[in-house]
Amino acid sequence: xxxPTQSLIAVVxxxxxxxxxxxxxGSDGTADAGAKAAAxxxxxxxxxxxxxxxxxxxxxxxxxxxxxxxxGAEDKGKAELLPVSKALTDAAKExxxxxxxxxxxxxxxxxxxxxxxxxxxxxxxxxxxxxxAPGWTVQQTTTYAAGSGRGMHGTNCTAPDTDFxxxxxxxxxxxxxxxxxxNPDDSAAVVDVELFGPDGEVTSAVGDSIQVQPHSSVPVLLxxxxxxxxxxxxxxxIARSGRVAAAVQSSxxxxxxDWLPAAADPADSLVLPGIPKxxxxxxxxxxxxxxxxxxxxxxxxxxxxxxxPAGHESLQVKSGMTAAVDLGDVTKxxxxxxxxxxxxxPVPVVAALRVTRGKGSKQETAFIPATPAVGARATVADNRAxxxxxxxxxxxxxxxxxxxxxxxxxxxxxxxxxYTVKGGTTLEIADPPKPAGLKGAYALTVEPVSGxxxxxxxxxxxxxxxLPMFTVQPLPDDRGTVEVPKAERDLAVLQK
Numbered sequence: 001x002x003x004p005t006q007s008l009i010a011v012v013x014x015x016x017x018x019x020x021x022x023x024x025x026g027s028d029g030t031a032d033a034g035a036k037a038a039a040x041x042x043x044x045x046x047x048x049x050x051x052x053x054x055x056x057x058x059x060x061x062x063x064x065x066x067x068x069x070x071x072g073a074e075d076k077g078k079a080e081l082l083p084v085s086k087a088l089t090d091a092a093k094e095x096x097x098x099x100x101x102x103x104x105x106x107x108x109x110x111x112x113x114x115x116x117x118x119x120x121x122x123x124x125x126x127x128x129x130x131x132x133a134p135g136w137t138v139q140q141t142t143t144y145a146a147g148s149g150r151g152m153h154g155t156n157c158t159a160p161d162t163d164f165x166x167x168x169x170x171x172x173x174x175x176x177x178x179x180x181x182x183n184p185d186d187s188a189a190v191v192d193v194e195l196f197g198p199d200g201e202v203t204s205a206v207g208d209s210i211q212v213q214p215h216s217s218v219p220v221l222l223x224x225x226x227x228x229x230x231x232x233x234x235x236x237x238i239a240r241s242g243r244v245a246a247a248v249q250s251s252x253x254x255x256x257x258d259w260l261p262a263a264a265d266p267a268d269s270l271v272l273p274g275i276p277k278x279x280x281x282x283x284x285x286x287x288x289x290x291x292x293x294x295x296x297x298x299x300x301x302x303x304x305x306x307x308x309p310a311g312h313e314s315l316q317v318k319s320g321m322t323a324a325v326d327l328g329d330v331t332k333x334x335x336x337x338x339x340x341x342x343x344x345x346p347v348p349v350v351a352a353l354r355v356t357r358g359k360g361s362k363q364e365t366a367f368i369p370a371t372p373a374v375g376a377r378a379t380v381a382d383n384r385a386x387x388x389x390x391x392x393x394x395x396x397x398x399x400x401x402x403x404x405x406x407x408x409x410x411x412x413x414x415x416x417x418x419y420t421v422k423g424g425t426t427l428e429i430a431d432p433p434k435p436a437g438l439k440g441a442y443a444l445t446v447e448p449v450s451g452x453x454x455x456x457x458x459x460x461x462x463x464x465x466x467l468p469m470f471t472v473q474p475l476p477d478d479r480g481t482v483e484v485p486k487a488e489r490d491l492a493v494l495q496k
Contacts, residue, residue, distance in 0.1 A: 040481045042073040042134040049245035050081070050124040050157035051180035051259075052217055053142045057119050061142040063103055064382040065126070066111040066406060066443035070134040070480055077130025079105040081114075081138065083122040084182060084215050105132055111381060111443050113409040123217035125184050126157060135480035137443065139382035141460070143469065148176060149251025151364040154460060154471030155259035156380070160184050160243040164262040166235040167322065168285040168352035168367055169248050171195070171202075171223040176251045177260075179235065181210065181244045182217040189242025195222065196287055196322050197230035212244055222248075232324040234287035234350065255356060256364040258471050263369035266290075268346030270370035272338040272353050274391030274457030274472060275331050277428065280363070281356040282327040284338065286349050288317045294347035299339045300330060301393045306339065306424040315340075317349055335428035337393040337455065340370070357468040366459075366472045373453040374401075374446050375477025380458040381443040383432070389459045390429040390444060394421040397452030403433055403444060410439030421454060446475055 053061040065079060080101035102124060103114040108131050128136040138157040144150040160182075169177050183189045193207040207225040212218050223229065237246045251257035264270065266289055275282060288294040294317040299306050309330050317323040330336070340351060352369040383405075392401060404416045412435030421427045435442050448454050456475035463469060 039484060041484050042070050042481055043479065044133055045127065045129045046133040046136045047159055047184060048126040048136065048138050048157040049160060049182045049184055050126065050138060050140045051155070051182060051247050051249070052123045052219060053121050053140055055119050056144055056147055058145045058147060059118065059142050061116045061121055061140060062113060062382065063138060063140055064111055064113045064409065064441050065103055065105045065136070065138045066379060066381045067105065067108045067128065067132045067134065067136045068377065068379055068445045069109045073108070073134050074131040077128065077132035079126065079128035079132040079136055081124045081126040084125045084184065084217055085122065108132060109406060111406055111409050111441065113441055123182050135377060135379055135478035137379045137381050137478065139380065139473070141382050141471065148253050149257035151256035151467060152460070152462060152469040152471045153249065153258050154473060155247055155261060156473050158245050158247065160245045162239040162243050164237040164246045165266070165350040166248050166260055167263055167287050167350050168260055168354055169222055169233050169235045170231055170250070171226040171229050171233055172231045173229055174253050177222040178219045178249050179222060179237065180217060180219050180247050180249060181212045183212040183214060183242060183244050185242055186214050187242060188213050189244050190240050191244060192238045192240055193220070193225055194236040195226050196234045196320060198232065198322055200320050202226045202228055202230060202233065232285050232322055234285065234322045252365065254363065258366040260352065260367040261369050261474065263350045263352050264372050266348035266350050268342050268348055270340040270349065270351050271393060271395055271455040272351060272368050272370050273393045273455040273474065274368060274459060275336050275338065275353065275355060276357060276459055277331055277333055277335040278357055279331055279355050280329055280359060282330050283324060283354040284315065284327055284351065285322060285324045285354070286315060286317045286351040287322045288319055288347055288349045290348055291319055292347045293318050294349050295343040296340045296349065297343045301337045301339055301395060301424055301426045303334050303425055303428065314343055335391055335426055337391065337426045339395050355472070357470060362466045362468065364468050364470060366470055368457060368472050369474060371455060371457070371474035372476040373455050374448055374475055377445060377447045377478050377480060378456060378475035379443055379445045379478050380473050380475055382441050382460065383444055384441060384460065385434065385438055387461045388432055389461065390432045390456065391426055391459070392419070392421045392429070392446070392454055392456045393426040394423050394452050394454050396423060398423040399451030399454045400449040401454055402447045402449050405433040405435050406443040406445070408435050408438045408440040408442045412436060412438040412442065418449065423452060
C-alpha cells in the first residue's frame with residue numbers, strides 16, 4: 001500500500017475517534033461490508049464550553065476539571081480552559097502570547113480547580129487532547145450571596161452542537177431566564193430559538209437568525225423572544241449554520257435559581273433521576289415535538305420500588321404544546337426518580353423537573369432534565385467533603401455499579417466502592433466514596449458493572465444561613481470512547 005493511502009486511512013480513523021462516526025454508510029443506509037468490524041477506541045480530542053457565570057458583583061465561581069484514567073488512552077496530552085475570546089486558531093496563538101490558559105490539567109486522574117469572582121468573568125472554551133480527552137469533565141459552580149437568583153448555580157460545561165431542547169424554561173415576570181449561546185469556531189453561527197407555551201408556539205420574530213460571532217458568547221433574555229408571558233415554556237434551539245453550546249440560566253425573585261441543562265433528545269420513555277428526599281415542591285414540564293399527542297404514564301422509582309403518585313397517574317401532552325403539572329412533595333421524604341413511559345402508542349417527548357427545597361423566604365430551586373443512561377461511564381466534578389449526594393436509578397433490571405472517587409485538587413488518594421441498584425428503585429448515596437486524606441474538591445466516576453441500564457445525577461448542597469443552596473447535575477455517558485470502523489478495503493480508489 002502506498003503512503004498516500006496510509007495517510008488517508010489515518011485521517012479516517014482520527015476523524016472517527018474525534019467525532020464518533022460509527023461506520024461508513026452505503027447508499028441504502030447500511031454499513032459498508034468492508035467496515036463491519038469495529039472497535040471502541042478512546043477519543044483523541046474533546047471540546048467543552050462554559051457559559052458566562054454571572055453578571056453580579058456578588059458572585060463567586062469555581063471551576064473543576066477532571067479526566068478519569070482510561071485503558072488504551074495515550075499517556076501524553078493537554079487540557080486547558082481559555083476565555084472564549086482568546087481561543088484563537090493555532091496559528092494565531094503563536095502570535096498572541098497573551099492567550100494564557102485560565103486553567104490547565106496535566107494528567108488523567110488528577111483534578112484541578114480555579115476561581116473567578118465578580119461580574120467580569122468571561123465564557124470559557126476548553127479543549128483536551130491525547131490522554132486527557134476521554135471523559136474530560138468540567139464543572140462550573142457559582143454562589144450568589146443575595147439578589148435575584150441568590151443561591152447556588154451549577155452546570156457541566158458542554159460540547160458544542162446544533163440542536164437543543166429546554167423544557168422547564170419560563171418567560172414569566174418573576175423569572176429572568178437567559179439562554180447563553182457560545183460559539184467556539186472561527187466563523188459566525190446563526191441560531192433560531194423557538195418557544196412553545198401551553199397553547200402552542202409563542203416565539204416572536206426576534207427569535208429568528210440570532211447571530212453569534214466567532215469566539216463569543218451571547219446571553220438572550222427569553223421574555224424578549226416571546227409574544228406573551230408564560231410560566232412554563234419549552235425552548236428549542238437550532239443552529240442553522242455553525243454550532244454553539246447552549247444553556248439556560250434561570251433566576252427567580254423569591255425561589256433562587258440554577259442552570260437548566262439541555263434535556264435528552266425526544267424519546268417515548270424518559271428517566272429524570274435524583275429528586276431530593278426533602279423536596280417541598282416538584283413541577284414536571286413536558287413537550288412533544290411531533291404531530292401526535294402523547295399519553296404518558298407517570299411513575300416514581302422510590303428506594304423500595306416503583307409506585308404511581310396518587311392523583312398524578314398520567315399526563316397528556318398535546319402536540320406542539322407544553323404541559324406542566326405540579327407534583328407537590330411527591331417523594332414524601334424519600335429520594336426518588338421520575339419515570340415516564342407511553343400508556344399506549346409510543347410518541348417522542350422531552351421533559352424536565354423544577355425542584356424546590358426549603359420553605360417561606362428560605363427556598364431554593366434546581367432543575368433535573370430527562371437524561372440519557374450512564375452508559376459505559378459518567379463523571380461529575382466539584383464534589384466536596386460534605387454536601388455531595390449521588391442518586392442512581394435502575395428503571396428495569398437490577399444493576400451493579402462501581403463508584404470511584406478521584407484524588408482531591410489539593411491532595412488525597414482515590415477510593416472505590418461497589419453498589420447494587422435494585423430494579424425499579426432509586427439508590428440515594430448520601431455519603432459517596434471520598435479520597436483518603438482529601439484536600440480540595442474531587443470527582444466521582446460511575447461505571448456500571450453488570451445488569452440493566454442505570455441513570456444518575458449528583459446533588460451538591462451547601463446550606464448558608466438557613467438557605468438550602470443546592471444544584472443538581474445529570475450523569476450521562478461521558479463519551480470517552482467511540483466506535484471506529486476497521487478499514488478493510490483499499491481506500492486508494494477514493495483518490496481517483
